[in-house]
Amino acid sequence: MPELPEVETVVTELKLVACAAKITSSKTLSQKIRIPVPEKLDLSLKNKAILDVTRRAKYILIHLSGGKILVIHLGMSGRIHIHDAGKKVEKQKHDHLILHLSNGNDVVFNDPRRFGLIELIDEESLNSHRLFSHLGPEPLSRKFSSSFLISVLKSRKGPIKVVIMDQTLVVGVGNIYACEALFEAGIHPETSAQKLNEEQVDRLTQAIKKVLKAAIKAGGSTLKDYRKTNGDLGYFQHQFAVYDRAGKPCKGCDCDAGQTGGVQKTVQGGRSTFYCPRKQL
């Protein structure tokens, strides 16, 4: 499940492979994803140069010559496969789009559950586009500060776990990192957002930045093998403190989980929440 760190890693890989190359041709293999692939996309992409690859929230932005941006969201199960020049690769099930680059590499978007999306947007209208206009600040930017979070949480009485995943407030914090950041900050996920004191919000702000940075670093460490990238970006899962650890001790904890019950699992807003009832109050 790609979250911000995984997207960041994909962007870094794409930069290495695709920047300064040209899309000699592309092939839309299936338009059927959450938001259908635009009509005549292949025609629009033909012979466009890739100027840069960046990220906004969990969106991959491929900046093209001619002022267009190819926007890709990986959804739940999306993958970017990069195939070396000269290697003939069979089409895989659930491949939706393939880009043939002038340097011989192929970039393939594969998405079994079809929660992803592909859009072609004018660079100048990106920020006013319906997908981007309502997005909050980047969690790793200076704008996402303790004082910012303190001010926006004042009007939010919902549980902090749910609130922090609201992308109009801050982008890129999905279910996994919401759980991990709240553990790091020692805050119970059910706590009403507006009832957190300033010290707690400050801890949460720093915790969000810390867990995201750690995950990006873990992803980055696999970059030297990027040519073998098969899209398996779950490398950070081995470091989870609480996520998907129901009944087990939280990471680094020496308590007897058999006696205490270990990490608890609940459901908030239809999503699984994992937390340690002894460390998160």
Add this chain to the structure above:
DNA sequence: AGTGTCGCCTGAATGC
């Protein structure tokens, strides 16, 4: 405007 719920999808895991 904030809040809660639903649905899109497939495949892995689980249940009988």
Add this chain to the structure above:
DNA sequence: TGCATTCAGGCGACAC
């Protein structure tokens, strides 16, 4: 062994 059911979840749409 095999079929049916459950679960995973980003995010827009919608109702209140």
